[in-house]
Amino acid sequence: MRLSSILxxxxxxxxxxxxxxxHSADSPLSVHSLTVAYNRKPVLWxxxxxxxxxxxxxxVGPNGAGKSTFIKAVLGLVPAASGAVEFWGRPLARxxxxxxxxxxxxxxxxxxxxxxxxxxxxxxxxxxxxxRRVGAADRAAARACLDKVGMADFADRxxxxxxxxxxxxxxxxxxxxxxxxxxxxxxxxxxVDAATETAIVDVLRTLRDGGRSVVVVHHDLQTVTDYFDHxxxxxxxxxxxxxxxxxxxAANLQRTYGGRLAxxxxxxxxLARAEAGR
Amino acid sequence: MSGTVWPTAAQVLDVLTLRAGYNTAVVMIxxxxxxxxxxxxxxxxxxxxxxxxxxxxSHATLPGIGxxxxxxxxxxxxxxxxxxxxxxxTAAGVAGVLVVHLIVRHSRLPEDAAMGAVLxxxxxxxAVILSYVQTLGTGxxxxxxxxxxxxxxxxxxxxxxxxxxxxxxxxLATALLYKEFRAVCFDPGFAAAQGWxxxxxxxxxxTLVVVVTVVGLQAVGLILVIALIIVPAAxxxxxxxxxxxxxxxxxxxGMASGYVGTALSALxxxxxxxxxxxxxxxxxxxxxxxxxxRRGVAAAAWRHLRLRVSVEGQHLLRALFEAAEAAQRPxxxxxxxxxxxxxxxxxxxxRALVLADLRRRGLLRRDAAAVxxxxxxxxxxxxxxxxxxxxxxxxxxxxxLAPTHVDRSADLVEHVLDGALVAELEARLATIGRLxxxxxxPRSLHA
Numbered sequence: 001m002r003l004s005s006i007l008x009x010x011x012x013x014x015x016x017x018x019x020x021x022x023h024s025a026d027s028p029l030s031v032h033s034l035t036v037a038y039n040r041k042p043v044l045w046x047x048x049x050x051x052x053x054x055x056x057x058x059x060v061g062p063n064g065a066g067k068s069t070f071i072k073a074v075l076g077l078v079p080a081a082s083g084a085v086e087f088w089g090r091p092l093a094r095x096x097x098x099x100x101x102x103x104x105x106x107x108x109x110x111x112x113x114x115x116x117x118x119x120x121x122x123x124x125x126x127x128x129x130x131x132r133r134v135g136a137a138d139r140a141a142a143r144a145c146l147d148k149v150g151m152a153d154f155a156d157r158x159x160x161x162x163x164x165x166x167x168x169x170x171x172x173x174x175x176x177x178x179x180x181x182x183x184x185x186x187x188x189x190x191x192v193d194a195a196t197e198t199a200i201v202d203v204l205r206t207l208r209d210g211g212r213s214v215v216v217v218h219h220d221l222q223t224v225t226d227y228f229d230h231x232x233x234x235x236x237x238x239x240x241x242x243x244x245x246x247x248x249x250a251a252n253l254q255r256t257y258g259g260r261l262a263x264x265x266x267x268x269x270x271l272a273r274a275e276a277g278r
Numbered sequence: 279m280s281g282t283v284w285p286t287a288a289q290v291l292d293v294l295t296l297r298a299g300y301n302t303a304v305v306m307i308x309x310x311x312x313x314x315x316x317x318x319x320x321x322x323x324x325x326x327x328x329x330x331x332x333x334x335x336s337h338a339t340l341p342g343i344g345x346x347x348x349x350x351x352x353x354x355x356x357x358x359x360x361x362x363x364x365x366x367x368t369a370a371g372v373a374g375v376l377v378v379h380l381i382v383r384h385s386r387l388p389e390d391a392a393m394g395a396v397l398x399x400x401x402x403x404x405a406v407i408l409s410y411v412q413t414l415g416t417g418x419x420x421x422x423x424x425x426x427x428x429x430x431x432x433x434x435x436x437x438x439x440x441x442x443x444x445x446x447x448x449x450l451a452t453a454l455l456y457k458e459f460r461a462v463c464f465d466p467g468f469a470a471a472q473g474w475x476x477x478x479x480x481x482x483x484x485t486l487v488v489v490v491t492v493v494g495l496q497a498v499g500l501i502l503v504i505a506l507i508i509v510p511a512a513x514x515x516x517x518x519x520x521x522x523x524x525x526x527x528x529x530x531x532g533m534a535s536g537y538v539g540t541a542l543s544a545l546x547x548x549x550x551x552x553x554x555x556x557x558x559x560x561x562x563x564x565x566x567x568x569x570x571x572r573r574g575v576a577a578a579a580w581r582h583l584r585l586r587v588s589v590e591g592q593h594l595l596r597a598l599f600e601a602a603e604a605a606q607r608p609x610x611x612x613x614x615x616x617x618x619x620x621x622x623x624x625x626x627x628x629r630a631l632v633l634a635d636l637r638r639r640g641l642l643r644r645d646a647a648a649v650x651x652x653x654x655x656x657x658x659x660x661x662x663x664x665x666x667x668x669x670x671x672x673x674x675x676x677x678x679l680a681p682t683h684v685d686r687s688a689d690l691v692e693h694v695l696d697g698a699l700v701a702e703l704e705a706r707l708a709t710i711g712r713l714x715x716x717x718x719x720p721r722s723l724h725a
Contacts, residue, residue: 039386072467075470075471076470076471077467077470077471093473096472096473097473099471101467101468101471101472103465103467103468103471107465107467108464108465109464112325112463112464112521113325113515113518113519113520113521113523113524114460114464114520114521115519115520118460118521119464122460122461122464122465122468122469125457125458125461125469125472125474126472126473126474128457130458131454131455131457131458132457133457134457158519158520160519174468178472184471
């Protein structure tokens with residue numbers, strides 16, 4: 001058995017490692033040798049990654065590729081077996097307030113007795129600190145964030161009365177209320193309506209134009225190059241990373257998805273045609 | 279129960295107005311405060327989905343009570359001293375919760391199985407220890423058995439004051455940590471990402487449950503103290519969609535259960551106090567479950583019935599319109615319901631409800647044995663039929679469904695099409711010249 005059949009990307013990785021620069025303090029997120037395992041089964045393996053600053057970056061990969069785990073591990077929500085994660089060259093604990101998070105919509109109970117405004121105000125809790133009440137200024141800030149996602153009219157609605165897309169926008173508004181410089185968003189586009197998708201894309205672009213960096217777990221290969229500047233292709237390990245158009249290639253997708261998705265053959269063929277036509 | 283003397287209304291009134299003696303009054307106030315604290319703490323327990331964990335905790339206190347008694351007696355102390363017994367209860371309860379955590383972390387057993395196992399094993403151990411205590415024949419063990427079912431009436435004023443103080447402390451602690459509890463209960467992942475120590479906040483919540491449980495053991499008993507934590511909070515959830523309001527209502531329900539339950543148990547000394555207090559809470563829960571507006575069962579059933587009647591009414595309007603259209607009669611002409619398949623298939627009650635609803639809304643009038651659409655009814659029937667056909671045409675022409683397959687889908691959709699959607703359907707179908715044409719256009723459209 002040849003080594004390359006067990007470790008198909010070994011040579012490519014070695015090449016990219018040899019040529020990669022030192023982790024830079026300018027990068028909002030530097031991940032070094034990150035390995036995460038659930039029940040001894042590795043989910044992420046030896047991930048090396050520097051996030052480009054001031055860009056929209058998509059994490060793309062098949063189900064079970066460790067995309068959500070990557071976000072949770074860098075945020076310290078799941079323990080890493082090994083590795084180091086730095087934000088602007090510093091540990092997370094020192095820069096918590098500069099890091100915003102949009103979890104998967106399905107991760108909470110939407111029948112919880114709170115209004116949309118209450119949820120968005122939770123984005124301010126980190127700033128408010130221990131034991132202090134949510135003040136008028138924080139509520140006003142939360143209201144402004146709801147307005148940015150087009151949900152100002154729904155501030156007092158109980159969250160179970162919102163549609164899926166509206167709930168997703170509330171989550172986005174809560175992250176905006178964090179006023180962070182770096183955002184992690186776990187599948188914000190999953191199962192949302194067209195109006196919400198447009199609203200989210202607008203917010204993402206506004207964030208980027210304001211110099212913020214955003215990392216988004218994304219599923220739709222059709223829109224990934226339209227919406228994002230950079231792409232991280234993940235399947236347990238980093239398959240490829242770089243500018244969106246140059247990274248989302250037929251060959252890279254093949255390596256990421258391993259031909260397991262029949263649908264992908266069509267996408268790959270379409271991409272190949274597009275490349276040939278360039 | 280034979281020999282039970284049922285209290286008179288005057289006695290009940292005396293107790294409820296705190297005129298049944300100093301001790302009873304103090305105990306009632308103490309247990310009412312306990313109920314208040316239980317409602318407040320329980321709101322977060324319910325929302326954090328930790329009800330079962332709290333149950334495990336309360337059952338796990340039993341061996342601690344027995345062991346504390348044995349240890350204190352062996353050391354020559356007073357085994358029945360309340361601080362000693364409650365310390366033992368706390369230690370055992372916390373140990374039970376810790377064992378559950380250890381099992382979940384280090385095995386693949388799901389949490390509910392781990393809790394079930396710990397709950398029953400700890401309780402079984404406690405039952406054995408208590409039986410052993412009884413064989414000692416010291417005469418002191420009678421006081422310990424009251425911890426299982428609770429005996430509010432047997433409490434001293436001092437015990438009640440301890441309960442009152444602890445309950446007040448628990449409520450104040452919850453008020454201070456309200457924001458933190460809310461964040462962790464709603465979205466622990468987000469709270470953790472913000473840097474909140476979720477484990478610590480959970481621990482604080484659990485500590486409050488421990489505190490309320492342990493001081494409630496004497497009054498309510500360890501089997502039912504969990505009910506005082508969970509039931510008022512669960513009942514309160516039916517009445518509101520605001521956490522703050524829910525906590526206040528739960529506190530009120532808990533307080534009422536404690537106050538009324540203790541009063542009743544003072545009059546019925548042969549019944550366990552815990553059972554009576556929890557029955558009062560259970561009555562409040564049942565009332566909430568059925569009668570709460572919006573979230574209650576009755577409100578939901580009413581909404582469902584209203585929707586059903588309205589949908590069936592729309593079906594009838596369309597059937598009347600289409601029958602008139604097919605027979606080339608005016609849409610306002612009387613029609614015999616027996617000629618309509620849809621109306622024939624209805625049971626009498628549904629038919630009566632649907633007809634009454636349409637008549638109430640002025641869409642239909644009775645005409646001898648037949649019915650007739652009013653002008654408003656004709657217009658509504660025309661609109662519904664047109665929406666139905668718009669959707670059918672849309673499915674056939676744009677979604678490429680076979681014409682035989684679109685009727686059921688249109689049946690469902692015609693009830694929810696709003697003005698904007700109808701306009702869009704019209705625009706799309708107009709571009710391919712497939713706008714449905716209906717006979718008997720309502721007069722208002724001619725005007």
